[in-house]
Amino acid sequence: MAYSPETQAIRLQTRRTAEMEHSTPLFLTSSFVYHSAEEMASAFTDDSLDINIYSRFSNPTVDEFVTKVCALEGAEDGVATGTGMAAVFSTFMTFLSQGDHILSASAVFGSTHTILTKYLPKWGIESTYFDMTRPETIEALVRPNTKMLYLETPSNPGLDIIDLALVGDICQRHGILFVVDNCFATPAVQQPIRFGADLVIHSATKFMDGQGRVLGGVVVGRKDLIHELYLMVRNTGPSLSPFNAWVLSKSLETLFLRMDKHAENALHLAQALENNPHVSHVKYPFLPTHAQYDIAVRQMKNGGGIVAFELKGGLEAGQRFLNALQMISMTNNLGDSRTIASHPSSTTHSKLSEADRLAVGITPGLVRISVGLEGVVDIVQDVEQALERS
Ligand SMILES: Cc1ncc(COP(=O)(O)O)c(C=O)c1O
Numbered sequence: 001m002a003y004s005p006e007t008q009a010i011r012l013q014t015r016r017t018a019e020m021e022h023s024t025p026l027f028l029t030s031s032f033v034y035h036s037a038e039e040m041a042s043a044f045t046d047d048s049l050d051i052n053i054y055s056r057f058s059n060p061t062v063d064e065f066v067t068k069v070c071a072l073e074g075a076e077d078g079v080a081t082g083t084g085m086a087a088v089f090s091t092f093m094t095f096l097s098q099g100d101h102i103l104s105a106s107a108v109f110g111s112t113h114t115i116l117t118k119y120l121p122k123w124g125i126e127s128t129y130f131d132m133t134r135p136e137t138i139e140a141l142v143r144p145n146t147k148m149l150y151l152e153t154p155s156n157p158g159l160d161i162i163d164l165a166l167v168g169d170i171c172q173r174h175g176i177l178f179v180v181d182n183c184f185a186t187p188a189v190q191q192p193i194r195f196g197a198d199l200v201i202h203s204a205t206k207f208m209d210g211q212g213r214v215l216g217g218v219v220v221g222r223k224d225l226i227h228e229l230y231l232m233v234r235n236t237g238p239s240l241s242p243f244n245a246w247v248l249s250k251s252l253e254t255l256f257l258r259m260d261k262h263a264e265n266a267l268h269l270a271q272a273l274e275n276n277p278h279v280s281h282v283k284y285p286f287l288p289t290h291a292q293y294d295i296a297v298r299q300m301k302n303g304g305g306i307v308a309f310e311l312k313g314g315l316e317a318g319q320r321f322l323n324a325l326q327m328i329s330m331t332n333n334l335g336d337s338r339t340i341a342s343h344p345s346s347t348t349h350s351k352l353s354e355a356d357r358l359a360v361g362i363t364p365g366l367v368r369i370s371v372g373l374e375g376v377v378d379i380v381q382d383v384e385q386a387l388e389r390s
Pocket of ligand 1: 152206
């Protein structure tokens with residue numbers, strides 16, 4: 001009988017060495033040795049992963065991390081990368097060719113937007129944005145050369161939600177690869193493969209690490225697709241460092257516990273902000289006022305750890321708010337045990353035009369809080385006192 005995901009996140013481990021260690025070992029090595037010249041020669045005869053050759057290709061610690069993510073996402077196989085953006089870019093480069101078209105949600109992470117609009121056109125790959133809040137418009141945007149549909153749900157930073165099953169159905173009918181960036185939810189909250197996604201991408205830098213220490217990325221999904229992606233990563237080199245993989249694998253042991261607590265604190269903060277006189281609008285997937293609340297409760301276990309809100313005083317109020325925070329950190333990361341506040345329009349999404357930002361709900365006064373694991377009373381108190389002074 002297969003263990004539950006909570007148990008697999010803890011118990012899946014590289015085979016114990018002769019030292020009989022309890023915690024998982026770290027294979028901090030660039031390359032691997034062979035028993036004989038014949039074994040060395042056979043290691044190069046195919047592209048299989050059966051023999052470790054070199055850590056750009058495979059490494060037991062990296063494999064352990066990937067195996068765990070596959071178990072949690074319900075995926076057949078996976079590949080790890082040095083960052084989340086390396087995972088996104090490698091996926092685009094593996095499956096898109098000159099003359100292809102990608103349909104993407106307009107509400108995607110800033111650097112993903114930059115790849116779509118600045119770099120993919122250099123290789124003759126076209127992209128079109130769709131509005132996540134109007135899924136009924138997607139099908140009309142499919143072209144004969146559409147190869148991939150890409151989205152994040154919840155989106156960064158606007159926390160829009162889309163019905164994954166509905167999009168999965170469109171992709172299946174049109175033979176399009178369905179790729180989901182599941183970074184905001186994590187597999188402890190939502191498993192897109194259950195709703196038809198072919199590939200699931202993570203910036204492991206965020207909730208998977210959970211303590212703001214290392215960068216990492218991972219893509220999991222169908223075995224045939226992952227093999228293609230593996231060959232691309234193995235040859236072009238955006239591989240994950242074994243040390244970072246070790247940190248990430250240890251972190252996954254507490255992912256379920258952490259995500260439950262992040263979500264509990266986030267819901268509490270969102271509810272407290274709903275009646276705050278300085279706030280015009282609060283967005284959190286599990287607030288009944290969220291426009292896609294019904295979809296969120298259907299496909300997510302909880303609302304996740306991110307809350308977004310709009311300050312009545314706009315840009316200046318946003319900056320006064322950040323400057324007035326006493327405990328909460330002003331930094332651009334998210335998914336940390338420490339609560340973090342950021343101002344997307346002047347930071348992560350500043351490369352977008354004002355019009356593009358507004359189109360995806362990034363208004364000048366929008367503040368994003370990555371709600372941490374501190375005592376929720378302290379989190380709410382710090383936000384409320386900063387709002388008083390905003
Ligand atoms: C939704 C999402 N995808 C991808 C990334 C990129 O990840 P990384 O910073 O690990 O390259 C981020 C980073 O914030 C993100 O929020």
